[in-house]
Amino acid sequence: MSSNDSTSQDTLFGRMAVEQNLCSEEEFKKCGAHLRKVAATNPTNMPALMVKHGFITKNQARRVREMIKESKSAAGQIPGYKVSGKLGSGAMAVVYKARQLSLDRDVAIKVLPKRFSEKSNYIERFYKEGKLAAKLNHNNIVQAIDVGESGGLYYFVMEYVEGKTLYDDLAKGKIFTEDEALDLIIQLCDALQHAHEQGMVHRDVKPKNIMITPDGVVKLADMGLARETSDIEAAKNEQGKAFGTPYYIAPEQVRGEVDIDGRADLYAVGATLYHMLTGRVPFQAKTPTEVMRKHLTDQIIPPDHINTSLSAGISEVIEVAMAKRKEDRYSSIEELLLDLNAIRSGQAPVVAKNKFTLEGLEQIEQEGIDIDLEGQQEYNDEIDRIVTKYRVIMIIMSAVIALLLLTVGYQMTR
Ligand SMILES: Nc1ncnc2c1ncn2[C@@H]1O[C@H](COP(=O)(O)OP(=O)(O)O)[C@@H](O)[C@H]1O
Numbered sequence: 001m002s003s004n005d006s007t008s009q010d011t012l013f014g015r016m017a018v019e020q021n022l023c024s025e026e027e028f029k030k031c032g033a034h035l036r037k038v039a040a041t042n043p044t045n046m047p048a049l050m051v052k053h054g055f056i057t058k059n060q061a062r063r064v065r066e067m068i069k070e071s072k073s074a075a076g077q078i079p080g081y082k083v084s085g086k087l088g089s090g091a092m093a094v095v096y097k098a099r100q101l102s103l104d105r106d107v108a109i110k111v112l113p114k115r116f117s118e119k120s121n122y123i124e125r126f127y128k129e130g131k132l133a134a135k136l137n138h139n140n141i142v143q144a145i146d147v148g149e150s151g152g153l154y155y156f157v158m159e160y161v162e163g164k165t166l167y168d169d170l171a172k173g174k175i176f177t178e179d180e181a182l183d184l185i186i187q188l189c190d191a192l193q194h195a196h197e198q199g200m201v202h203r204d205v206k207p208k209n210i211m212i213t214p215d216g217v218v219k220l221a222d223m224g225l226a227r228e229t230s231d232i233e234a235a236k237n238e239q240g241k242a243f244g245t246p247y248y249i250a251p252e253q254v255r256g257e258v259d260i261d262g263r264a265d266l267y268a269v270g271a272t273l274y275h276m277l278t279g280r281v282p283f284q285a286k287t288p289t290e291v292m293r294k295h296l297t298d299q300i301i302p303p304d305h306i307n308t309s310l311s312a313g314i315s316e317v318i319e320v321a322m323a324k325r326k327e328d329r330y331s332s333i334e335e336l337l338l339d340l341n342a343i344r345s346g347q348a349p350v351v352a353k354n355k356f357t358l359e360g361l362e363q364i365e366q367e368g369i370d371i372d373l374e375g376q377q378e379y380n381d382e383i384d385r386i387v388t389k390y391r392v393i394m395i396i397m398s399a400v401i402a403l404l405l406l407t408v409g410y411q412m413t414r
């Protein structure tokens with residue numbers, strides 16, 4: 001194995017361990033730096049080093065290794081494709097670059113782990129969603145090409161996208177200007193609008209699934225590979241670690257509701273835009289459970305309070321997109337696009353404005369007129385001050401009149 005090969009093996013292993021929440025990003029980086037330092041004198045590898053430092057257990061190292069080995073062997077056996085390298089890995093899968101021999105073009109193959117195939121009706125859903133995804137045809141959606149099974153594992157063949165993911169930029173600490181963010185988010189919304197029109201909800205919109213080509217074209221990945229409710233359950237009890245931290249997830253998905261519609265994607269778009277413009281995820285916490293709780297109950301810090309250069313308009317748009325109740329959000333991506341395009345052309349968002357007013361009216365209807373206690377107190381104090389002032393004026397005036405009358409009376413009696 002060449003040293004380049006072993007480096008990429010080590011990176012793949014480390015990435016996977018981080019994605020599965022077995023160790024932290026810092027621990028992975030620390031081991032990476034250590035490996036580079038000792039490479040010439042003391043050949044060791046990432047799994048051994050991680051175990052030695054106590055970052056992961058021997059068993060965890062073995063399982064991650066097995067998963068990589070299995071998926072590599074499955075990818076290598078798919079008829080009609082020749083694997084040429086690895087593209088990356090997430091919490092659930094490894095993605096390989098391959099040549100589709102019949103059409104002589106590069107493709108990406110995602111191999112899903114065994115535990116997926118063991119779930120009841122998963123396979124049925126996998127093929128059904130794969131078929132739906134293949135029907136979608138949009139410049140901003142990673143094109144689905146094929147689905148199938150190899151060596152007991154299920155795989156998904158898709159268009160190969162050269163470039164980076166939005167996550168790569170955010171991880172480097174990039175904060176986008178409003179114009180830059182709008183340009184990318186509008187393309188993302190175009191993709192989602194197309195998918196929603198065909199009756200498909202993505203359910204896992206997040207920066208890692210938003211790829212950007214060197215020409216700045218957005219490609220939404222993983223359409224048709226919907227996140228399973230059971231994964232959310234796993235994250236909640238934090239036993240099943242194979243689940244990234246849900247920074248962009250809609251409250252109704254946290255609650256495990258079954259009738260997830262396009263408004264869940266809308267919330268995730270709002271959360272992604274929030275991250276791009278402020279450099280922070282909307283809710284940060286130590287554990288995935290805590291992050292999910294915050295999506296349910298906490299109010300976001302308005303983006304323009306964090307980045308004061310933002311327009312009030314874009315802040316309103318994010319707040320409407322991220323409303324806790326889906327009824328309070330935009331009713332469709334089309335509506336969101338209206339506002340995003342308005343802001344891009346220098347106008348105020350129209351739909352968000354109406355939503356703000358409507359929400360206010362609904363609240364009055366539901367709760368009666370909501371008295372602002374602090375304001376009311378100030379108002380009462382002001383009245384008191386005016387009354388006191390009048391009283392003083394009246395007393396002085398009465399005194400003056402009485403004095404006048406007395407003077408007049410005195411003059412008359414003389
Ligand atoms: N169609 C594709 N073309 C090129 N690279 C891809 C493609 N799909 C995924 N990747 C790469 O593989 C990585 C892992 O993807 P995935 O398993 O979906 O995990 P996640 O979405 O959590 O990052 C991505 O972050 C991306 O860098």
Ligand SMILES: [Mg+2]
Pocket residue numbers: 090208209221222
């Ligand atoms: Mg992905």
